[in-house]
Amino acid sequence: MNVSEKILDEIKTGKSAFRKVTITNVNGIQYIEKKQQFIQTLKLIGGDVTEVANESEVNSYLSQKVISGKKVITILKAEKLSIDKNE
Amino acid sequence: MSFSHADNAAKFIADEARTDWHDETLWFIRSKRDKAAHGLPEWEDLRQAASDIKEHALNNLDTYLIQFENNALANGVKVHWAYDGEQHNQIVHSILKNAGIKKMIKSKSMLTEECHLNDYLKHYGIEVIDTDLGERIVQLREETPSHIVLPAIHLKKEDVSATFYKHLQTEKGNNASRYLTRAARTHLRKSFFTSEVALTGVNFAVAETGSIVVSTNEGNADLGVNSARVHIASMGIEKIIPEAKHLAVFLRLLARSATGQPITTYNSHFTKPMQGKEMHVIIVNNKRTKQLANPDFRNSLKCIRCAACFNTCPVYRRSGGHSYHTAVAGPFGSLHLPNIDMKANADLPFASTPCGSCTNVCPVKIDIHNQLWKWRQVLMKDAYAPFGKKMAMKGMAWVLGSPGLYRFAGNMARWVMRVFPSVLKNKKMNAWYKQRDMPTPPKESFRNWFITQKKDG
Numbered sequence: 001m002n003v004s005e006k007i008l009d010e011i012k013t014g015k016s017a018f019r020k021v022t023i024t025n026v027n028g029i030q031y032i033e034k035k036q037q038f039i040q041t042l043k044l045i046g047g048d049v050t051e052v053a054n055e056s057e058v059n060s061y062l063s064q065k066v067i068s069g070k071k072v073i074t075i076l077k078a079e080k081l082s083i084d085k086n087e
Numbered sequence: 088m089s090f091s092h093a094d095n096a097a098k099f100i101a102d103e104a105r106t107d108w109h110d111e112t113l114w115f116i117r118s119k120r121d122k123a124a125h126g127l128p129e130w131e132d133l134r135q136a137a138s139d140i141k142e143h144a145l146n147n148l149d150t151y152l153i154q155f156e157n158n159a160l161a162n163g164v165k166v167h168w169a170y171d172g173e174q175h176n177q178i179v180h181s182i183l184k185n186a187g188i189k190k191m192i193k194s195k196s197m198l199t200e201e202c203h204l205n206d207y208l209k210h211y212g213i214e215v216i217d218t219d220l221g222e223r224i225v226q227l228r229e230e231t232p233s234h235i236v237l238p239a240i241h242l243k244k245e246d247v248s249a250t251f252y253k254h255l256q257t258e259k260g261n262n263a264s265r266y267l268t269r270a271a272r273t274h275l276r277k278s279f280f281t282s283e284v285a286l287t288g289v290n291f292a293v294a295e296t297g298s299i300v301v302s303t304n305e306g307n308a309d310l311g312v313n314s315a316r317v318h319i320a321s322m323g324i325e326k327i328i329p330e331a332k333h334l335a336v337f338l339r340l341l342a343r344s345a346t347g348q349p350i351t352t353y354n355s356h357f358t359k360p361m362q363g364k365e366m367h368v369i370i371v372n373n374k375r376t377k378q379l380a381n382p383d384f385r386n387s388l389k390c391i392r393c394a395a396c397f398n399t400c401p402v403y404r405r406s407g408g409h410s411y412h413t414a415v416a417g418p419f420g421s422l423h424l425p426n427i428d429m430k431a432n433a434d435l436p437f438a439s440t441p442c443g444s445c446t447n448v449c450p451v452k453i454d455i456h457n458q459l460w461k462w463r464q465v466l467m468k469d470a471y472a473p474f475g476k477k478m479a480m481k482g483m484a485w486v487l488g489s490p491g492l493y494r495f496a497g498n499m500a501r502w503v504m505r506v507f508p509s510v511l512k513n514k515k516m517n518a519w520y521k522q523r524d525m526p527t528p529p530k531e532s533f534r535n536w537f538i539t540q541k542k543d544g
Contacts, residue, residue, distance in 0.1 A: 014380025
């Protein structure tokens with residue numbers, strides 16, 4: 001593997017490692033941090049976060065989906081939360 | 088110079104008048120930045136757009152780097168990849184060696200400072216002349232830059248005059264700015280026209296076109312590149328932006344955030360080598376992929392090196408850039424450098440209040456103070472904190488973890504403060520007392536007072 005391949009490979013690996021770590025870490029963090037981290041995660045994994053509908057929807061989503069252990073890539077839309085893609 | 092920010096800062100602040108002057112000078116630049124930012128109604132929208140563009144670029148960095156490389160190659164540019172600083176220096180050296188060149192001019196590049204390029208090339212007998220005026224002044228004094236935008240901001244014109252008298256044979260004691268500037272210009276002109284290689288940094292690398300953009304106020308990068316036969320540009324992998332139109336966002340933010348100017352004087356686009364000349368771009372990782380994979384510190388790769396966080400930081404302003412014992416000082420250096428060498432830079436994240444002013448002024452919305460706080464946690468956990476601090480933290484955790492112990496410690500502390508005030512006023516034992524008065528100890532704890540008040544109705 002040459003240098004450019006090594007760097008590009010690390011970038012790709014970093015992206016996938018990042019997904020796992022962050023979703024795992026969501027559990028056990030205080031609510032407001034969960035929300036912020038959740039939105040940040042969505043942005044970082046390429047989600048197009050435009051607006052959060054309201055706090056209770058985010059909280060409800062976190063308790064139902066993320067804490068249950070599923071790996072989910074989600075796009076938060078202006079008025080509602082919707083799951084566009086599951087991994 | 089010590090490898091402790093606190094020790095270096097203590098030396099810096101010993102000269103109170105200079106400390107006040109340094110503080111005021113940087114605050115003046117911060118005020119100019121505020122005025123420039125407030126003059127744009129869309130300022131906050133620009134910051135958000137810049138942050139989003141960088142986020143998108145980081146999410147797709149692998150794709151954009153390949154796109155940039157392909158376009159640069161198609162333009163006739165030679166593209167090199169360096170895994171770390173050592174490899175970057177080797178590549179620069181091999182280009183110089185192949186061309187049989189022993190002298191190189193260099194415009195400002197924080198990446199080359201990070202890689203210690205000048206020292207590396209000096210070891211091989213190659214002379215490097217920094218052409219940015221501030222960089223040249225500190226180079227003549229054998230110092231590192233104390234600020235990434237204003238490398239000689241720690242020096243007064245009297246210091247510059249003494250430096251030029253020693254190295255450029257100017258008149259002794261002539262402090263006139265115009266005279267000193269003219270002397271610098273005459274001195275540097277020779278180097279511009281006799282050097283065959285010019286190295287520049289990269290402010291932005293445009294994936295869409297494969298071109299690089301270099302921003303300077305002195306025009307030294309342009310003069311150097313246009314005079315030399317070989318142009319080498321060194322860039323970190325995070326300098327990528329997807330399209331040329333995105334420059335409209337970043338260039339407006341960069342100059343205003345850095346110096347309060349509406350636009351940097353020279354924003355030069357280099358796309359391909361001139362006829363008969365060579366252009367090399369070195370894409371450098373130097374542990375940035377490690378930063379990219381870390382959710383806590385990934386955001387710091389958005390940095391556009393404006394140094395607004397330096398100018399606003401109360402610790403930087405009053406402790407000076409050299410207290411950070413690295414060429415990349417200030418709040419950003421404190422974020423960036425522990426990732427490269429955690430042990431050597433373990434003290435830097437503690438050189439912060441952290442008041443959050445850096446985060447407020449950051450044009451790409453990096454949560455700098457939060458990241459410094461997170462670095463402190465990493466450093467304590469990975470045992471890079473000083474032994475005394477580690478023990479103190481363990482002791483505090485033990486005391487605060489038990490209500491009984493906490494009450495006992497409180498009673499003891501109040502008793503010691505009353506009976507043996509000299510212990511707490513001992514400046515060696517209690518650094519806090521060095522510049523502050525100790526409060527008069529209360530007779531009882533708030534808890535006891537509250538219980539008594541409640542009983543008394």
